[in-house]
Amino acid sequence: MTDKPLITKAARLSVAPMMDWTDRHCRYLHRLMSSETLLYTEMVTSPALVRGGALHLLDHDPAEHPVALQLGGSDPAELAEAARIGAGAGYDEINLNVGCPSDRVQSGTFGAVLMKQPDLVATCCAAMIEASPVEVTVKCRIGVDDQDPEAVLPDFLERVSDAGVTRFAIHARKAWLQGLSPKENRDIPPLDYPLVHRMKDRFPHLHLSINGGIQTLDEAQAHLDQGLDGVMIGRAAYHTPLDILGSADRRIYGRGTDRSGEAVVHAMLPYIAEHLESGGKLGQITRHMLGLFAGRAGARMWRRVLSEGAHKPGAGPDLVLEALSHVTAAQQEAGE
Incomplete structure (x- = not known):
């Protein structure tokens, strides 16, 4: 396992968890391009681990470190057990998904719908933190449906950080739980990068990464230069991995050489x-x-x-x- 200071440093740049994409083979490939970047699994549901015994979902190569496990769920006791299992499997971080807008996720009362229940998220995180020897983090949206992000996001961050979470990755779009597909939810709701930057000003003690629509390392560096702690890149890191990861160690971390x-x-x-x-x-x-x-x-x-x-x-x-x-x-x- 990677210790907390090292994984916090790694989180300066991360590859977003992406269903059907960031499996163990993808992560191994990405690690060959960047030794430093923090990698994430696809979302694994806590019922699959705890009730289904699907421990094969945790398979990973030691070369993938630093690597984080993303969990989906909403039952505090079950998430705590899943976090314990994940930490025991060797993951460096356990991340709770509060951002996925798919119908399948909503039906399980987890993902972006949990933006409506910050106290439940806080309870889940507190239970996970107690059970896990590695850091527990959260990936969220700026709000869902008709919520006002200016009011909802700071309240969410305050309640969940009070439970002990100090690192968040914020997808800078709302999620519309009705009317938009998961794919449309990645493109149609407008991005609000300034809101995420204002959250860093408001919560300087939190480690905040920004996610959503970031296509290049130049864009990532601009967010870092403006004071954010990290940048999480999704589709661009998958579709043009060498452009993002091949020079990430040198450009973002100031060490290493570019990969061909x-x-x-x-x-x-x-x-x-x-x-x-x-x-x-x-x-x-x-x-x-x-x-x-x-x-x-x-x-x-x-x-x-x-x-x-x-x-x-x-x-x-x-x-x-x-x-x-x-x-x-x-x-x-x-x-x-």
Whole structure:
């Protein structure tokens, strides 16, 4: 486990938890690009761990550290047990989801709907903190539905921090629980970055990260320069990972050197081989690698070779090297 000062430093930049995307293979890939950035799991529900015994959801590679487990739930005792299990599995942080707007999440009374019940969130967090030897954090929205974020967000932060939470990641949009799909909730509600910055002014003792719509390291650095403690990037870190993570260690943390896509591919090959030897499928890993050369010469052929070939019988590291050869050839031709 990573100690608290180190993980707090890591939280200067983090990759957001994203359902169906930030699984263990994705996180391993991301870690090869950045040694420093804080990584998050997909959301794991506390009922799945505590009642369902789905401990396989906690599988991760030691190389992923620092890595945080995001939990979804609303029962304090159950979340406390899930936090204890997660900490025991080796995660460096336990994060409570108070931001996901999906119908499935609402039906379980967790996610963004909990913005309407800050006292319940506080009770859940207090129970989790008591049960977990590692830090408990919260990812939230600025409000939901017809709530006034100017009133709701500071009240939420005050109540939940009183329970012992000192680190929050704030998605700077409202969530509309009725009328918008989860995808629309990531795009349509307007971003309010200034509100999150005002929360840092109001609660200087809290570690606040901003999330939502941030596309580049330049944007991330601007938020840090304005006084926020951290920036959480989601889709851009997934779709253009090298642009975000490949130079993050140098630019955001002031240490290390930039990673090349070619080096990352070669570093993935032993991991891929081990996964295949254990009965896994190539596509489970390469689906996360499709954006590795986004915006670079050869990117289209890289995606095409992997997309068309990864699910064929016998597909393995040789296919990845074939895809890479197209990138190398295209970059040489382009003079990159």
